[in-house]
Amino acid sequence: MTNSTTAAQPLDLDKLEALALAYTYENGDLVPWVPLDDDGDALRLAVKLSITLQNYGCGCIAVSIDGDVRCDEMNADDPYAATRRAIVLAAASIGEAQCRM
Template identity: 40%
Template sequence: MKKTEHEMLVLAAKAAGIRIDPIDAAHEPKDWAAWNPLADDGDALGLAVKLRLTVMVWSDGECASAAKTTPDGVPPSVAGGWQAESTRANGGLASATRRAIVQAAAEIGESMS
């Protein structure tokens, strides 16, 4: 089932150990000025680093992938680990990359339930 942006952000925050104010969690992602890796490059990079994600920006089109790096640092596609989350976004390559990072983080957060 496809998650909303709000659901992805809540799960990504959980994966990264970021406490979300319950008042903020009730609002749409556009209202999350303090932390929104869907809109902020720095927040997305911080999320990728914290969760040790492998990020791949494809050389053709507006596609990017992100996936959990295996303990030995081998990208999952080589090691048979987590399946990379891939996305195509109208907002360009930077937007696609941020969304892939958040999708991968949300999958990690969901597995923690």
């Protein structure tokens, strides 16, 4: 598995995975929101942040709308997991960039 981002500092992937587990309200109930494991959660995150995706055989490239963030994830065993991970990494990089502004 490879990962590349244009962020100034490398992402702490263990911290990213811990932060990716959150909760949201759905129909009045508190439910887990896990974009690393749930295709729907990952897609909603990509749409919310205008992340574009390009899938290829065993991986995915996720790019921010302005092109400043590009995350490339490969996983020959599970291209769906690669896509979710690319989205979450791109979202984290977008968030880091916003914090530096």
